[in-house]
Amino acid sequence: MFTIGCHLSSSKGYEAMARTAASIGANTFQFFTRNPRGGRAKDISPDDVEAFETAAEEAGITRILAHAPYTLNPAAAKPETREFALMTLADDLQRMEATPGQLYNMHPGAHVGQGTEAGIQKITDALNQVLKPEQSTTLLLETMAGKGTEVGGTFEELADIISRIQLSDKVGVCLDTCHVWEGGYDIKENLEGVLEAFDRAVGLSRLRAIHLNDSKNPRSAHKDRHEVIGGGRIGLDALAAVTAHPALRDLPFYLETPHDEVAEYGEEIRALAAAREAML
DSSP states (O other), X not given: OOOEEEEOOOTTOHHHHHHHHHHTTXXXXXXXXXXXXXXXXXXXXXHHHHHHHHHHHHHTOOOEEEEOOTTOOTTOSSHHHHHHHHHHHHHHHHHHTTSTTOEEEEOOOBOTTSOHHHHHHHHHHHHHHHOOTTOOOEEEEEOOOOOTTBSOSSHHHHHHHHXXXXXXXXXXXXXXXXXXXXXXXXXXXXXXXXXXXXXXXXXXXXXXXXXXXXXXXXXXXXXXXXEOTTSSSSOHHHHHHHHHSTTTTTSOEEEOOOOSSTHHHHHHHHHHHHHHHHHO
8 A cells, every 4th residue: 555645734633634634645644743943732632632533544544753843953062952852852752642653753963063973972862861661652763964964864873873772662764755865865766775775774674654755956965955746856756666666665655845735745646656556
């Protein structure tokens, strides 16, 4: 089954997201746990969760992906920024248990001039504090484009983080096609080689979700500029090939492409599904 969806607003709750996803032909969705720039999260309604479970079953939705706010930076130099990251991570992971067994994605962080080693150590220190043996949520570290002082721009950096996490069975990776492309990995002409490199460094068993985005920039640009599917430098065929690859085809895919209307994601889903089917 092709599990694909897009990023949706969580302002009206879980049930509304499930029904919106179904209306565009999606069978999964991604959402921010709170304002992407930070702030307090809205209370979760048990009635909304119960209604969501019904709507999700009707739509064939079994997997959803929550995304941490962009301001979360456990690798920061400032103590108050790290404290915010710790509080937000702990709160979000607790809230995720309202919908057990789901995925929670975060950008690893930026070392802001302290150096990659210092950044990696601070990220792992934070995760070792917030991950709990009893949690059912899998935390995903996202592959980054290597912009500025971002940590996670290479597979080896992600592997280094994971190797230092005590409860590493609670951790996986979300591969972003735009990010890895702009980070220098040629998923257009050498997808097999990229996956082999990922497997050597991290292990394909850690790969739990994919952000499916085209890129405005050429490979190795290190800028992180998403584009609509087929409108960028990667292209529809290469992205459809990602969804059809035997090692990836059963993963959930999430569109984060720039659109003004939710219905436009439905058009991308249909185009990808048709191109994928032709490759299988």
